[in-house]
Amino acid sequence: MMNIGSLLPILFILVIISIFTAKGIRRTVNNKGKSVSSSWARRIFGGYISLLLICTIVVPFINGKDMTDLKKAPIDAIEKEGATLFDAAAAGKINTIGRNSIEKKWDFEYREPKLNLSVGTEEFFATQIFVERKKTNDDKIEAVYYRTRSSVNDMDISKVINPIRLTLAGDILTLHNSKKAKLNFSIFNQIFPVTQFTGEPSLFQHQSSFYEGQSILYLRIPKDLELNSKSEVNIQFVE
Incomplete structure (x- = not known):
């Protein structure tokens, strides 16, 4: 089971990726060369980042009962x-x-x-x-x-x-x-x-x-x- 210390590097990487990616997709250019808003893209990416964060934090705590009640037998x-x-x-x-x-x-x-x-x-x-x-x-x-x-x-x-x-x-x-x-x-x-x-x-x-x-x-x-x-x-x- 993962502990909080092992989650910190993952969270840090996710935050860095989200910051740089969000800046890169603020605006996009259509086929006529005009700059348009890409809020839909930000929503999709933001939802994905949110999913990553939620899964990373929640999953370690819903593993349920592991097999720690069974002794090791190599x-x-x-x-x-x-x-x-x-x-x-x-x-x-x-x-x-x-x-x-x-x-x-x-x-x-x-x-x-x-x-x-x-x-x-x-x-x-x-x-x-x-x-x-x-x-x-x-x-x-x-x-x-x-x-x-x-x-x-x-x-x-x-x-x-x-x-x-x-x-x-x-x-x-x-x-x-x-x-x-x-x-x-x-x-x-x-x-x-x-x-x-x-x-x-x-x-x-x-x-x-x-x-x-x-x-x-x-x-x-x-x-x-x-x-x-x-x-x-x-x-x-x-x-």
């Missing part, structure tokens, strides 16, 4: 967080990851010798699954869903993204992808009378970027539990 930082999470899970050192990356937890009592993993829809289950076998058969399945930040235009939108869902029925643990979140963004650009002096890009030059963070489902299962899964489920066992 892509390079998100990539680093994702790599750290993946490496920790693959090495069985998931406990070194801070609680901020934990999205949801599940605990299931389970006494069957086999467990089948299934996907709730025909879509590919995008979350990477890591499985760690416990040292004992405690009849419990522990599941923790980790996710790093996601961003739009370097703004953290993680809080509006839904977590995955797990349901246990019989000997089938069903994995459900996150429910799709609908995001509506409005792009505000200064109008032409302002951008022609400030040099800001037009609406048609705007580009948006989206980056999805790393998501991992970490399972801890009893020592001797037999785990079966379909091909669309990406599982990696942790030694």
